[in-house]
Amino acid sequence: MMKMMSFPVFRDSMAEYKDADELLESCRSLKLDGIEAVWGGDDAIDSFPDGAAVGYHLIFYPDWLDFWRGDEKALLDKFGSRESWVSFYGGEDRQALIRQYRDDMARAVRLGAKYVVFHVSDVSIEEGYTYRWLHSDSDVLDGSAELINCLFGTDDYPFELLVENQWWPGFTFTDPHRTEYLLDSIRYRKKGILLDTGHLMNTNRDIRTEADGIAYIREMLKLHGSLCSSIRGMHLHQSLSGAYVQANTGRVPEGLSEDYVTQFGQSYAHILKIDRHRPWTDPGIADIVKAVAPAYLTYELSCGSRRERENVVRTQRETLEKGGL
Numbered sequence: 001m002m003k004m005m006s007f008p009v010f011r012d013s014m015a016e017y018k019d020a021d022e023l024l025e026s027c028r029s030l031k032l033d034g035i036e037a038v039w040g041g042d043d044a045i046d047s048f049p050d051g052a053a054v055g056y057h058l059i060f061y062p063d064w065l066d067f068w069r070g071d072e073k074a075l076l077d078k079f080g081s082r083e084s085w086v087s088f089y090g091g092e093d094r095q096a097l098i099r100q101y102r103d104d105m106a107r108a109v110r111l112g113a114k115y116v117v118f119h120v121s122d123v124s125i126e127e128g129y130t131y132r133w134l135h136s137d138s139d140v141l142d143g144s145a146e147l148i149n150c151l152f153g154t155d156d157y158p159f160e161l162l163v164e165n166q167w168w169p170g171f172t173f174t175d176p177h178r179t180e181y182l183l184d185s186i187r188y189r190k191k192g193i194l195l196d197t198g199h200l201m202n203t204n205r206d207i208r209t210e211a212d213g214i215a216y217i218r219e220m221l222k223l224h225g226s227l228c229s230s231i232r233g234m235h236l237h238q239s240l241s242g243a244y245v246q247a248n249t250g251r252v253p254e255g256l257s258e259d260y261v262t263q264f265g266q267s268y269a270h271i272l273k274i275d276r277h278r279p280w281t282d283p284g285i286a287d288i289v290k291a292v293a294p295a296y297l298t299y300e301l302s303c304g305s306r307r308e309r310e311n312v313v314r315t316q317r318e319t320l321e322k323g324g325l
Contacts, residue, residue, distance in 0.1 A: 001291050001293065002033040002052050002114075005313050006235070006300040010040025016160050016306035020048045026306070036117070036298045039107055051112035055296055056159070059088070059104045060119040061097070062128075062168075065135055065143045068094050074134075078124060079260045088260065094147075096161055113159045115233060115296055118195050120144040120182065121166035125260075125267045128274075131249045133169045135180020140170035147184035149160060149166070152188040161186070162194035162233050162296075167202035167274075174203050183230060192232035195292065196300070197285070198239035205242040210282035213238055217288055233296035234289065236316065239276040248273070258303045277302035279316040 003026075005027065007013065012289045017023045025028055027034050036055035039045055054224065066074040067089050072082070079085040090096045108116050122140045144163075163182060165173035171182055171193060183191060200220060221228055248270070257263050279301055289297065299316045303309040 002054055002296050003031070004034050004036045004248055004296065004298045005032055005309070006038065006057065006298055007035040008038040008040045009045040010042050010047065011044045013040060014044050014292075020052050024052065026310065030181040030310060031317060032299075032313070035109060036296075036300070037113070045111075048111060048275035048277060050110060053097045053108070053111040053113050055115050055117065055298060056104075056108035056111060056113035058119075059100060063122060063124045064089075064097065065140060066123040066214070068097065068143055068147060070094070078126075080258065083304035084260055096186050097147065098150055101147075105151065107158065108159060109157065114161040114193075115129070115162050116157075117162050117164050117192075117233070118144075118148060119166060120163045122161045122170040123166075123168035125256075125263050126252055127168070127250060128267055128271060129252045131245070135169050137172070137175070139184050140184065140188070141178060142169065145182065147212060149187050152186075152216070154187075157190075160192055160232060161188050162192050164194040164199070166199050167197075172203050173200055173220055173224070176227055179224060179227055183227075186209055191230075193227075193230045194233040194235060194292070194296075195231045196237075197234040197280075197288070198235070198237040198275060200301075201239045202241060202245075202274060205298050207240065207242050207244050210238055210240070210280060211284065213240070214282060214284045214288060218291075221291065228292065231294055231297065233291050234294045235293060236280065236285070236289070236296050237277045237301040237302075238280045238285075239274070239278065241276055244273050271303070279312045282317045283316065283319055286320045286325040289320065289325055290324075 034054040036057055037053035038057040039278055075085045086092050122135055163171055165171050197217055200206050200217055204216050207213050256266060277300060300312050301312040302310050
């Protein structure tokens with residue numbers, strides 16, 4: 001089992017390290033094998049040496065299905081103008097997404113990633129507040145499989161493709177029939193699941209403790225039976241946000257800007273309160289990791305500085321050690 005920490009690579013995140021070598025040395029001091037890299041949108045990643053990332057999290061647009069389908073009415077309802085959505089997505093049609101993903105996959109190849117992570121979900125800003133979904137799970141699974149098959153085709157990339165569960169419409173790891181359907185719909189041979197423990201907790205608003213979360217994850221694993229053999233990676237973190245969701249969803253809040261990009265920024269704080277990315281402190285989570293036995297285990301934790309990053313990684317590692325892992 002290789003252990004990594006998630007790391008968004010951009011100028012600000014690298015400011016506390018002399019270079020990529022110092023970042024990787026920090027990983028080794030934390031008993032990690034390296035990083036799961038996320039491109040931060042600037043050229044900082046260009047200075048990373050080849051082979052610097054064990055894993056790579058591909059770019060994603062939370063709300064993309066209407067653009068992929070070319071549903072201009074839905075896009076105009078959200079963005080207000082054609083110019084706005086063309087600017088946001090970087091083009092007029094689905095080829096813009098394909099181009100951006102392929103550019104990102106090229107970064108993963110250069111960095112020597114053993115796996116890449118793909119989000120299978122779709123959620124608009126409005127849905128993030130109302131929890132009234134505009135698209136079904138099946139709609140999102142079909143659109144995602146279509147995009148993935150366009151991207152990967154018959155090419156044999158050097159990495160595995162791992163689909164990550166969310167709590168939005170799409171792949172949630174709560175329905176084994178839909179999980180199997182998604183995997184069967186993807187033609188790429190080296191495919192598997194990236195099980196995100198915090199996202200799975202977010203699908204159950206009744207969870208109040210880490211112990212509740214562990215029991216629920218165990219229940220979903222049991223429900224999936226032999227499909228669990230497809231779990232190749234895990235994002236390990238916990239998210240106790242059920243009470244917040246129950247109290248703060250159901251309506252769009254007052255004062256939300258009419259400008260889409262501004263709305264996007266305003267909604268970010270709300271999403272972070274739902275998806276908390278905190279380290280586990282209940283050592284019972286080690287039993288879940290042992291049962292799944294993923295090839296890749298990533299500590300995907302919220303932090304604002306190098307010191308905080310190292311502290312939360314240590315907390316996560318110590319929790320697993322207490323659980324005998």
